[in-house]
Amino acid sequence: MRFLKITKNDWARGVEGLKDSFRVFGPVLERSHFNFRPLEKGQEPDFSFRNTRLSPKSTVYPQSEILFTYTLDKSRPDHHVHKEPPRDETPRAILGIRPCDAKAFGLVKLNFDTPEYKDPYWLSAYEATTLVGLACDEPCSACFCTSAGSGPFDEAGLDVLLKDEGDHYLVKVLTEKGGKLVSAAGWAGEASGAEKAFVDGAAVAAEKITSFVSADKLAGKVTNQLHNAKFWDDVAFSCINCGTCTFLCPTCWCFDIQDEVAGTDGVRMKNWDSCMFPLFTLHGTGHNPRGQKTDRVRQRFMHKLKYFVDRYDKGIMCVGCGRCVQHCPVNIDIRRVCEIMNEYEPEPETCPA
Amino acid sequence: MENPYYPYPVRIASTVIETEDRNLKTFKFEFLDPADEEKFSYMPGQFAELSVTGKGEIPIGIASSPTEKGFLMFTVNKVGVVSSALHNMVEGDIMGVRGPMGNWYPWEKLQGKNVVIIGGGFAFTTLRSSIVYMLHPDNRKKFGDIHVVYGARSPGMLLYRDELAEWERRDDINMHITVDRADDPDWKYNVGFVPSITEKNAPKADNDTYAIVCGPPIMIKFTQPVLEKLGYAHDHIIMSLENRMKCGIGMCGRCNIGMEFVCKDGPVFTLEELNRTPREY
Ligand SMILES: Cc1cc2nc3c(=O)[nH]c(=O)nc-3n(C[C@H](O)[C@H](O)[C@H](O)COP(=O)(O)OP(=O)(O)OC[C@H]3O[C@@H](n4cnc5c(N)ncnc54)[C@H](O)[C@@H]3O)c2cc1C
Ligand code: SF4
Ligand code: SF4
Ligand code: FES
Numbered sequence: 289m290r291f292l293k294i295t296k297n298d299w300a301r302g303v304e305g306l307k308d309s310f311r312v313f314g315p316v317l318e319r320s321h322f323n324f325r326p327l328e329k330g331q332e333p334d335f336s337f338r339n340t341r342l343s344p345k346s347t348v349y350p351q352s353e354i355l356f357t358y359t360l361d362k363s364r365p366d367h368h369v370h371k372e373p374p375r376d377e378t379p380r381a382i383l384g385i386r387p388c389d390a391k392a393f394g395l396v397k398l399n400f401d402t403p404e405y406k407d408p409y410w411l412s413a414y415e416a417t418t419l420v421g422l423a424c425d426e427p428c429s430a431c432f433c434t435s436a437g438s439g440p441f442d443e444a445g446l447d448v449l450l451k452d453e454g455d456h457y458l459v460k461v462l463t464e465k466g467g468k469l470v471s472a473a474g475w476a477g478e479a480s481g482a483e484k485a486f487v488d489g490a491a492v493a494a495e496k497i498t499s500f501v502s503a504d505k506l507a508g509k510v511t512n513q514l515h516n517a518k519f520w521d522d523v524a525f526s527c528i529n530c531g532t533c534t535f536l537c538p539t540c541w542c543f544d545i546q547d548e549v550a551g552t553d554g555v556r557m558k559n560w561d562s563c564m565f566p567l568f569t570l571h572g573t574g575h576n577p578r579g580q581k582t583d584r585v586r587q588r589f590m591h592k593l594k595y596f597v598d599r600y601d602k603g604i605m606c607v608g609c610g611r612c613v614q615h616c617p618v619n620i621d622i623r624r625v626c627e628i629m630n631e632y633e634p635e636p637e638t639c640p641a
Numbered sequence: 642m643e644n645p646y647y648p649y650p651v652r653i654a655s656t657v658i659e660t661e662d663r664n665l666k667t668f669k670f671e672f673l674d675p676a677d678e679e680k681f682s683y684m685p686g687q688f689a690e691l692s693v694t695g696k697g698e699i700p701i702g703i704a705s706s707p708t709e710k711g712f713l714m715f716t717v718n719k720v721g722v723v724s725s726a727l728h729n730m731v732e733g734d735i736m737g738v739r740g741p742m743g744n745w746y747p748w749e750k751l752q753g754k755n756v757v758i759i760g761g762g763f764a765f766t767t768l769r770s771s772i773v774y775m776l777h778p779d780n781r782k783k784f785g786d787i788h789v790v791y792g793a794r795s796p797g798m799l800l801y802r803d804e805l806a807e808w809e810r811r812d813d814i815n816m817h818i819t820v821d822r823a824d825d826p827d828w829k830y831n832v833g834f835v836p837s838i839t840e841k842n843a844p845k846a847d848n849d850t851y852a853i854v855c856g857p858p859i860m861i862k863f864t865q866p867v868l869e870k871l872g873y874a875h876d877h878i879i880m881s882l883e884n885r886m887k888c889g890i891g892m893c894g895r896c897n898i899g900m901e902f903v904c905k906d907g908p909v910f911t912l913e914e915l916n917r918t919p920r921e922y
Binding site: 355356358360367368369370372399400402404405406407408411412511512515541542543544545546547549554556558561563568569570571572573575577578583587590591594595596598599 | 642643644645646647648650673692694695696697698720721724734735736737858883884885887888890891892893894895896897898899900905917918919920921922
């Protein structure tokens with residue numbers, strides 16, 4: 289493992305240099321909140337954020353993405369045939385991503401990179417991306433990353449981890465990709481004793497996390513018993529199916545496919561979608577297997593906390609970033625729901641005497 | 642990297658109106674590039690996304706059998722946006738087919754077994770594929786007795802009527818065609834609902850007999866108790882589900898029943914498997 293120490297001037301110069309060979313994304317203040325955006329020449333990532341309002345998933349997985357283009361003009365020889373648009377595979381760097389959000393990419397990858405099928409759009413963007421994390425020294429109150437399989441210094445999804453030391457950064461180079469980025473930025477200056485600063489920093493930050501979930505018993509539950517449990521109506525009662533939770537979440541990946549035509553030119557595109565919307569599962573016949581609000585709220589939590597756990601054996605589909613907890617307009621809290629599910633014991637079968 | 646969203650370009654080779662209400666049409670497609678036909682190798686029970694350029698895609702069961710070469714066949718009910726657009730298309734038009742997708746009826750496990758096919762309404766498409774496949778001279782000896790119970794509202798609503806008549810004349814398949822009611826005095830087959838015709842004609846259950854059931858929910862609801870009464874174990878009752886789909890490859894997240902994706906892990910499940918999953922279909 290390589291450690292570097294770079295001054296904030298080196299940092300700024302390096303970031304500018306990176307823009308020659310990378311598309312660089314970083315947190316930017318937009319009115320009241322931060323989001324990850326492509327950085328223009330001369331624009332620095334603003335690290336005075338705690339975390340961004342939207343997750344950085346759109347840097348790899350745009351909210352709307354063209355899969356194919358085609359023409360309906362029958363005088364053209366290739367009319368009605370789908371053509372892949374050229375993909376921008378320029379290397380990308382995401383600067384200042386929080387460790388939990390980086391870990392989330394690894395969970396989403398399980399969906400888009402399977403033994404049977406690979407999503408070339410998501411995967412090529414992901415592979416072109418180098419993730420430069422910023423360790424969380426001051427986690428938010430709604431964060432519960434340490435009990436959701438991640439943590440304020442989690443290295444799992446990252447290529448590089450930065451630790452802010454006031455007038456300089458300590459840099460931990462985690463992967464080969466990370467090494468290349470560091471060289472491209474011209475960052476040198478080995479910091480041999482820095483290991484300890486990361487270990488200590490991680491321990492201090494973890495101490496500041498005050499909220500937790502227990503997910504240890506979820507894998508052992510019987511799916512249908514959890515699904516049929518009586519608590520779902522209560523959990524879903526106040527939900528207004530706005531979709532904020534799935535929109536903000538770094539691990540939510542569901543999408544829709546739509547065609548759009550203007551004149552004789554058309555595109556087929558992939559758009560973010562949400563299990564919270566009734567149209568998501570509505571059949572052409574009018575039948576809807578998740579027609580009630582409770583069905584949809586249950587789907588969101590069962591997917592994250594049970595189906596995903598069972599399918600991949602990689603823990604829950606949540607990294608504890610706290611966004612859905614902070615921004616749900618009616619305070620539906622995944623920490624509480626996880627607790628209810630984890631502690632659930634099926635009602636004893638009453639003997640039909 | 643192969644792009645699983647890419648629809649193979651096809652030409653509509655023929656269209657046939659199947660039913661008296663004109664809502665069901667059968668389409669035959671030819672691949673524009675014959676090499677794509679090789680890549681599209683499928684088994685009865687699988688489906689494909691029919692891709693109407695400019696309108697969208699719909700998952701439709703493959704009605705042709707892999708033993709039939711040179712074309713793909715689908716029968717499409719006119720329901721909404723894409724299926725209606727497809728109904729308006731004509732021979733020679735270019736569109737796309739993406740697939741094959743999903744699993745298939747368990748043909749390995751069915752070797753040497755008796756097979757009872759129970760279908761209702763227009764869900765007979767992959768069952769047609771299955772029958773043609775089993776009756777093919779290379780395959781017929783691999784299976785025991787074959788029974789088919791197939792019902793529709795009226796004689797004019799049955800799919801593939803010429804083939805049904807042909808199968809009726811064969812002695813290596815037992816056909817039990819039925820309609821809810823027949824105004825036609827020449828109707829020479831059964832009258833009655835699928836569950837009761839099944840009860841009368843399906844062979845008694847044993848370890849070597851499997852039922853494949855496809856049809857509208859109401860038919861399935863009343864056929865299941867009949868099969869149970871005949872002694873069919875839940876792992877001997879095979880069903881195919883239809884959930885709303887988009888990607889067809891287990892990624893877009895909408896078609897799941899519990900941890901299973903109907904598009905990728907299904908659409909074919911045994912009743913025993915379905916008993917273990919949430920009833921979200
Ligand atoms: C595995 C499978 C096999 C099928 N086989 C056949 C068949 O052989 N013949 C046939 O006529 N129909 C079949 N269907 C049903 C058929 O897919 C729908 O009727 C069709 O998608 C309706 O699309 P639409 O655009 O006309 O309707 P709209 O209501 O306009 O639907 C809009 C979109 O929603 C989706 N959608 C809507 N209803 C369904 C549905 N029931 N299932 C899946 N997606 C849906 C489609 O992506 C569709 O493009 C099958 C469905 C599945 C899942
Ligand atoms: S943010 Fe809250 S109210 Fe909105 S869909 Fe999610 S749980 Fe429901
Ligand atoms: S479910 Fe909520 S807390 Fe968990 S990763 Fe998604 S937005 Fe963050
Ligand atoms: S149709 Fe997209 S996951 Fe099944």
